Amino acid sequence: MRRLLATALAAAMVVGPATQAAAHDRRDLRVATYNLSLNRPAQGLLREHLANPGVDDVYRRQAKNVAEVIQRAHPDIVLLNEFDYDPVAAGLFADNFLAVSQNxxxxxxxxxxxxxxxxxxxxxxxxxxxxGVTDTTPGDQAYGDDSYGFGLFPGQYGMAVYSKYPIDAKAVRTFQLFKWKDMPGNLMPTEFYSPEEQAVLRLSSKSHWDVPVRVRGRTLHFLVSHPTPPTFDGPEDRNGRRNHDEIRFWADYVTPGKRSAYIYDDKGRRGGLRPGQDFVIAGDQNADPLDGDSYDGAINQLLGHPLINTRVTPSSAGAAEAAALQGGANATHEGNPRYDTADFADTAPGNLRADYVLPRKGLKATGSGVFWPVQADPLSRLSGVYDPVWAPVNGFPTSDHRLVWLDLRSF
Structure with a gap:
C-alpha cells in the first residue's frame, strides 16, 4: 500500500490528464473511446432526457457531465459505449449537449x-x-439473460460513433448477426448450450462495426465494439469465453488472408481488412492484460498482435491515485495502476484497464491519455467517486469508465 501511495503521489506531480488533453496539434488526429453510461432503465428514456436539457435532475446532470468530458478531451473521432440505440437520441446528444458549452x-x-x-x-x-424458463418479456433480469446480448430492452447499452470527418456510410460493415459457431476454433461452452441454441447464438454481445472515416484524403477504419464482461455466469464461463472470442474477432479481422476468410458481415460480404489498410481498434473491451476475470489473457490477442501498435499506453495520474487511496483488491494487482481506465473501487476485481484505442502498426502515436484527474484537480468533479446520489446513473457523476484518447500524427 505504501508503494502504491508513493507512486500515486509522485504521479500527481506530472501534468494532469485534462491539461494534456488540451494540447492537440492540428496535424494530429485525436481518436477516443468512452463508455459514458448513458444507458437508461427503459426504452425511450434516453431520448426524453436528451430532448429536454433544461430539466434539472440527475439524468440531465450526468449527460452534461459526460458531454463536458468529451468537450475537454475534444476528440476528432469518438466511440460512445453504453449509449442506448436510438438515432434520434444520438442527434439530440450532439446538438443539445456537445454543441453547447458545458461549464x-x-x-x-x-x-x-x-x-x-x-x-x-x-x-x-x-x-x-x-x-428452466424462456423469458420473452422485456424489462427484467431474466429477459436480459435470454437475449442475444444482455439488455432489458432492445438496444440498451448500444454504441454510437461521432466524427468531425466524413463517414463513408456506404462502406460501413456491421457484424451484428455473425454467429459464434462460425468462428473456427471458438470457445463456446457446448456442454452448456443446446444444439439448437448453438445454431443461433450470435458472437457479438452488442455488435462489431468497421466504420471507414475519410480524413484528409485517407481512409481510417474505425473498428469498434463492446464485448460482454467476463463475469455474471457460472463455472461454464460462458461470458468469459464470449468476451475472449469477441476480442479475437478483431485480431482475425485485421489479419489479411486465411485467418479472416471465415468472417462475413450483415450484408453477406466475406473476409476482413485488405492488406495495408489503416485502422484503429477502439472500445470497452472489458479485459485487463494482467488482472480481473478475463479468459486466458483475452486482451493479449490484440496487445500482442504483430499488426497493432502498442508502443504508447494511455495513462493518468488520477488512476494511480485512486488505486492507492482505495486499496483493497487494487493492492494485489500486477498491472501498473496508471493504466487503469475503469473505477471498480476496492472490491474484486478492483480498478482495471478495460478501454482501449489501438492503432495499426506504422501509425505514429504522438500523445495519449486517460481522462482521470487527480483529486486536487478541479476537473475531478467529472470523474468523482461512487456516491448514492448518482445511483440512478451508475453511481458516478459521469461513468465508472474514463475517456481514453490517442493522437495520431500520420493523419
Whole structure:
C-alpha cells in the first residue's frame, strides 16, 4: 500500500490528464473511446432526457457531465459505449449537449455520426441462462439473460460513433448477426448450450462495426465494439469465453488472408481488412492484460498482435491515485495502476484497464491519455467517486469508465 501511495503521489506531480488533453496539434488526429453510461432503465428514456436539457435532475446532470468530458478531451473521432440505440437520441446528444458549452468547455460539433442496432435486449427465444424458463418479456433480469446480448430492452447499452470527418456510410460493415459457431476454433461452452441454441447464438454481445472515416484524403477504419464482461455466469464461463472470442474477432479481422476468410458481415460480404489498410481498434473491451476475470489473457490477442501498435499506453495520474487511496483488491494487482481506465473501487476485481484505442502498426502515436484527474484537480468533479446520489446513473457523476484518447500524427 505504501508503494502504491508513493507512486500515486509522485504521479500527481506530472501534468494532469485534462491539461494534456488540451494540447492537440492540428496535424494530429485525436481518436477516443468512452463508455459514458448513458444507458437508461427503459426504452425511450434516453431520448426524453436528451430532448429536454433544461430539466434539472440527475439524468440531465450526468449527460452534461459526460458531454463536458468529451468537450475537454475534444476528440476528432469518438466511440460512445453504453449509449442506448436510438438515432434520434444520438442527434439530440450532439446538438443539445456537445454543441453547447458545458461549464466553459469548448463546444464540440460532430456533423457525422453512425448508429446501428445492437444485440442487447433482442429476445433469442431460448433459455440461454438455463434457469428452466424462456423469458420473452422485456424489462427484467431474466429477459436480459435470454437475449442475444444482455439488455432489458432492445438496444440498451448500444454504441454510437461521432466524427468531425466524413463517414463513408456506404462502406460501413456491421457484424451484428455473425454467429459464434462460425468462428473456427471458438470457445463456446457446448456442454452448456443446446444444439439448437448453438445454431443461433450470435458472437457479438452488442455488435462489431468497421466504420471507414475519410480524413484528409485517407481512409481510417474505425473498428469498434463492446464485448460482454467476463463475469455474471457460472463455472461454464460462458461470458468469459464470449468476451475472449469477441476480442479475437478483431485480431482475425485485421489479419489479411486465411485467418479472416471465415468472417462475413450483415450484408453477406466475406473476409476482413485488405492488406495495408489503416485502422484503429477502439472500445470497452472489458479485459485487463494482467488482472480481473478475463479468459486466458483475452486482451493479449490484440496487445500482442504483430499488426497493432502498442508502443504508447494511455495513462493518468488520477488512476494511480485512486488505486492507492482505495486499496483493497487494487493492492494485489500486477498491472501498473496508471493504466487503469475503469473505477471498480476496492472490491474484486478492483480498478482495471478495460478501454482501449489501438492503432495499426506504422501509425505514429504522438500523445495519449486517460481522462482521470487527480483529486486536487478541479476537473475531478467529472470523474468523482461512487456516491448514492448518482445511483440512478451508475453511481458516478459521469461513468465508472474514463475517456481514453490517442493522437495520431500520420493523419
Amino acid at each position: 466553459g468547455a469548448p463546444a464540440q460539433r460532430y456533423p457525422y455520426r453512425f448508429v446501428a442496432p445492437s444485440n442487447t435486449g433482442i429476445a433469442s427465444g431460448f433459455d440461454l441462462n438455463n434457469n
